Amino acid sequence: MAPGGPPSSAPALELRGLEKTYRGGRAALLGVDLQVAPGELVGLLGPNGAGKTTLTKIACGLVHPTGGTVLVDGHPVGTAAARRATGYLAELFRFPDWLTADEVLALHQRLAGSSGGSEERRGRLRDVGLADSGDLRVGAMSKGMQQRLGIAQALLGAPRIVLLDEPTSALDPVGRAIVRELLTALRDRGVGVLLSSHLLGEVERVCDRVAIVVDGRVVADDRPSVLTRAAGVELETDRGVRIVEGAGRDDAPALVAAAVADGERVYGVRVRRSTLEDVYREAVGGATDGGVQRR
Amino acid sequence: MRDVLVIARLGLREAVRRRVLPVVVALSVAFLVLYWLGVGVVEKDAVPRGGAFGDAVADQVEPAIDAATAGVLLGLASFATLFLGATLAIFLTAGAIRGDAERGLLQPLLVRPPGRLRVLAGRWLTATAIAVPYALVLHLGATAIMRWRGGFVADQVLWSAIELSLAVGLVALLSLAASVLLSQVAGGIGSFMCVGAGLVGSLLGQIGDAIDNRTLERAGDVVALVLPFQALYEDVLYRLTAGTREPLLELGPFGGADPAGAGTLAWAAVWALLLAGLASWRLARQDL
Numbered sequence: 003m004a005p006g007g008p009p010s011s012a013p014a015l016e017l018r019g020l021e022k023t024y025r026g027g028r029a030a031l032l033g034v035d036l037q038v039a040p041g042e043l044v045g046l047l048g049p050n051g052a053g054k055t056t057l058t059k060i061a062c063g064l065v066h067p068t069g070g071t072v073l074v075d076g077h078p079v080g081t082a083a084a085r086r087a088t089g090y091l092a093e094l095f096r097f098p099d100w101l102t103a104d105e106v107l108a109l110h111q112r113l114a115g116s117s118g119g120s121e122e123r124r125g126r127l128r129d130v131g132l133a134d135s136g137d138l139r140v141g142a143m144s145k146g147m148q149q150r151l152g153i154a155q156a157l158l159g160a161p162r163i164v165l166l167d168e169p170t171s172a173l174d175p176v177g178r179a180i181v182r183e184l185l186t187a188l189r190d191r192g193v194g195v196l197l198s199s200h201l202l203g204e205v206e207r208v209c210d211r212v213a214i215v216v217d218g219r220v221v222a223d224d225r226p227s228v229l230t231r232a233a234g235v236e237l238e239t240d241r242g243v244r245i246v247e248g249a250g251r252d253d254a255p256a257l258v259a260a261a262v263a264d265g266e267r268v269y270g271v272r273v274r275r276s277t278l279e280d281v282y283r284e285a286v287g288g289a290t291d292g293g294v295q296r297r
Numbered sequence: 298m299r300d301v302l303v304i305a306r307l308g309l310r311e312a313v314r315r316r317v318l319p320v321v322v323a324l325s326v327a328f329l330v331l332y333w334l335g336v337g338v339v340e341k342d343a344v345p346r347g348g349a350f351g352d353a354v355a356d357q358v359e360p361a362i363d364a365a366t367a368g369v370l371l372g373l374a375s376f377a378t379l380f381l382g383a384t385l386a387i388f389l390t391a392g393a394i395r396g397d398a399e400r401g402l403l404q405p406l407l408v409r410p411p412g413r414l415r416v417l418a419g420r421w422l423t424a425t426a427i428a429v430p431y432a433l434v435l436h437l438g439a440t441a442i443m444r445w446r447g448g449f450v451a452d453q454v455l456w457s458a459i460e461l462s463l464a465v466g467l468v469a470l471l472s473l474a475a476s477v478l479l480s481q482v483a484g485g486i487g488s489f490m491c492v493g494a495g496l497v498g499s500l501l502g503q504i505g506d507a508i509d510n511r512t513l514e515r516a517g518d519v520v521a522l523v524l525p526f527q528a529l530y531e532d533v534l535y536r537l538t539a540g541t542r543e544p545l546l547e548l549g550p551f552g553g554a555d556p557a558g559a560g561t562l563a564w565a566a567v568w569a570l571l572l573a574g575l576a577s578w579r580l581a582r583q584d585l
Contacts, residue, residue, distance in 0.1 A: 024584070059584075059585075062408045063407075063408060064404055064407060064408060064584070064585045065584040065585070066582065066584060082410045082412065085408060085409060085410045085412065086410045088408060090404075090405070090408045092401060092404050092405065094401045095401040095402075095404060095405055096400055096401040096402050097402070097405065098307075098311060098402065100311065100314040100315065109303070109307060110405070110409065112300075112303045113300060113303060113406065113409035113410065113411055114409055114410060115410055152405075155405060
C-alpha cells in the first residue's frame with residue numbers, strides 16, 4: 003500500500019477561502035480554510051446540509067468552487083496530477099452491477115494508471131475484508147460489501163489524499179472495525195485522509211483532528227483532545243454518587259481526601275471529560291439541516 | 298487515447314453483458330428476412346413477365362423490379378436503417394452523462410486522471426462502435442437483397458452506406474450532447490424528436506418543391522442545415538438511384554432525395570465539432 007513516487011512536502015489537501023454558491027443562490031460554503039497533512043486523519047463533522055459533501059466534492063474536482071483555492075498534494079484541483087493524487091469514495095455511488103469486484107478494481111487501476119496488477123487488487127480486497135470476493139458480481143453484493151469495495155477502489159493507484167464521504171454508513175460493527183484499521187494503516191503510510199461522517203464515535207476514535215462545519219463555515223478545527231475538555235470529577239462514596247463541576251484531574255486527590263476527612267467511604271473516583279458529541283452539539287446548536295441560505 | 302478506449306471498452310462490455318448486441322443482431326436479422334420476403338413478393342407481383350411480348354418470351358427476360366418500385370423499397374430500407382441505427386445510438390447514449398451521474402455511476406470514473414472529456418469521448422466511441430457498423434451492415438444487407446432478390450442494382454451503394462453510417466454517428470453525438478444537458482428521459486425524447494423533425498422537414502421541403510412553394514422549400518433547407526444527419530440521409534436516397542435517371546424518391550414516403558454535395562459533408566464535420574465542443578465545454582463546467 004506504499005504510495006508511489008517520492009513523498010511530497012506539500013499538504014495532502016489544502017483549502018483556502020473556499021466558497022461555493024449554487025445556481026439559484028444557495029450558499030453551501032462561505033470561506034472554508036482547511037488543511038490535511040500527509041499522514042493525517044481529519045474528521046469532517048456537521049449536520050445535514052452543512053456543506054460537508056460539497057466540500058468533499060470540490061476537493062476531488064466534481065464540483066467547481068465559486069471562490070478560493072484548492073490544492074491537492076500541491077497541484078490545483080482538477081488537474082491530472084491532482085486527480086492522480088486523489089482517492090475518493092462518494093456518499094452515493096454505484097459500480098456497474100454486472101462487473102465482478104476484481105473487474106471493478108481492474109477498471110479503476112487502468113484509469114488511475116496503476117501498474118500494481120492483480121497483486122494490488124488482491125491487496126486492496128484483503129485490506130477491506132473482501133479477500134474471497136474478487137469473483138463476486140457487484141449486483142450480488144450487500145450494501146456493506148459494495149461500500150467496502152468502494153473504499154478499496156479509492157485506495158488504488160497510491161493516492162496522497164483519500165476523501166471518504168460517509169464510508170461506514172452501511173457497515174456493521176465488524177466492517178467498521180476493518181475500516182478503522184485501514185485508516186490507521188493509511189496514516190502510518192503517510193496518506194492524508196479526510197473522513198466525512200455522522201458517526202461521532204468513529205471519528206473520535208480514529209481521527210487526529212476534527213473539523214466541524216456548520217452553515218458552510220468551519221466552526222471548530224482541532225485535535226479531539228483539545229476540543230473536549232474537563233467536565234468535573236465524579237465521586238462515588240457511601241453517601242452516593244456526586245459530580246463536582248469545574249474540578250479537573252489535579253483536583254481529584256484533594257476531593258478524595260476531603261471526603262475521607264468528612265467520614266465518607268470512597269468507592270470510586272472518575273475524572274470526566276466532555277465527549278466529541280458534547281462538543282459537536284454545542285458547536286452545531288440547534289442546527290439539524292443547515293447550509294440553506296438565500297442570497 | 299488509451300483512457301478513451303478503456304471507457305469505450307467498458308461500454309461495449311456492458312452492451313454485451315446486458316444483451317444489447319444479441320437483441321440487435323436478432324432484430325436486424327428479422328428485419329432483413331422480412332425485407333427479403335417483401336422484395337421477393339414485389340419482384341413476383343410487380344414485374345410483368347415478358348411484358349408486351351407476352352409470356353412466350355418471359356423466360357428470356359431477366360426478372361427485375363422496376364426502378365421506381367426499387368427506389369421506394371430502398372427508401373424503406375434506408376429509413377429503417379436510419380431509424381433503427383438512431384434508436385440504438387440514442388439508447389446507448391441518452392443516459393451516458395446526467396443519467397449515470399444521477400445513478401452515481403459516473404463520479405467514480407470522473408475523479409480518475411483521464412477526466413471528463415475523455416470519459417465523454419469514450420461514451421461516444423462506444424455508441425458509434427456499435428451503431429455505425431450496425432447501420433453499415435444493415436444498409437449493405439438491404440441493397441444486397443435488392444440486388445440478388447429483386448434484380449435491381451442500386452447505385453453508389455458503398456458511398457450511401459458510409460453516409461448513412463455517418464448520419465447515425467451524428468445522431469449518437471447529438472444524443473450524447475443532450476445527455477450532458479438533460480436528464481435521460483428528456484434527452485432521449487429530445488433526440489428522437491430531432492430525428493423525427495428532420496424527416497418532417499425533409500418531406501415539407503419536397504412538398505414545397507413539388508408545389509413550387511419557396512417557404513416550404515426553405516424550411517426543408519433550414520432543417521437539413523440544422524440537422525445535417527438529415528441532409529446526409531437525403532443524399533443517401535439520392536445516391537441509391539442517382540445512376541438510373543432523375544432521383545426516384547423525390548417525394549417518397551420515407552423522405553425526399555436531395556443531392557448534398559461536398560459542402561454538406563464539410564458542414565456535417567463542422568457541426569459535429571461544434572456540438573462536441575459545446576458538450577465538452579458544458580460538461581467541464583458542470584457540478585456533479
